[in-house]
Amino acid sequence: MVALGKDRNAYLLDRDNLGGISTPVASAQVSNSDIAQAAVAYRTKQGTYVAFRASSTTISAFRITATNPPAIVNAWSATQPGRAAPFATSTDGTNDIIVWVVGADVDGDQRLHGFDGDTGNVVYAGGGPDELLSGSRRFNTGIAARGRIYLANDYKVYSFALPGIVPTPTPTPRPRPTPRHRPTPPVRPIPLR
Secondary structure (H helix, E strand, C coil): CEEECCCCEEEECCCCCCCCCCCCCEEEECCCCCCCCCCEEEEECCEEEEEEEEECCEEEEEEECCCCCCCEEEEEEEECCCCCCCEEECCCCCCCCEEEEECCCCCCCCCEEEEECCCCCEEECCCCHHHCCCCCCCCCCCEEECCEEEEEECCEEEEEECCCCCCCCCCCCCCCCCCCCCCCCCCCCCCCC
């Protein structure tokens, strides 16, 4: 279990021993400013990562090593002004991970940005003039569903198609057999005594 603090540190905790006050399994300073937003955890073939908003101008990720005990290692950082929280997509749960974030609020460019989950390299830089997300706000995050990304902003919901992802097909309804009606038995009068 990972906890991020306003003290700029990440803490790795033993999920089987959370009672009381104890030393974390690992800790590391992962930011130069307060961490005040939600993070996203994801796994690739190279390891387990946590991506988070390190500052109003930086998105960062650290990797949790598979050593015993595990350690927290800085993986990548990318300049991306804005104050929205990151989220991640994948084609199958571990491959082609993209960390997404919106350049929200007055600090950002009001655009969706995508970063390679292992390297932090830019894979989507905000699109063209029609991809402006007017009214995006801080602390907001998007969702991915059926091959699309959805972002809710002031008075609008924006939708983007995910690259290389085929939407889950909608099941075709099967005809159900017509229920057979049984005749209602006749009502017999009950004699009064």
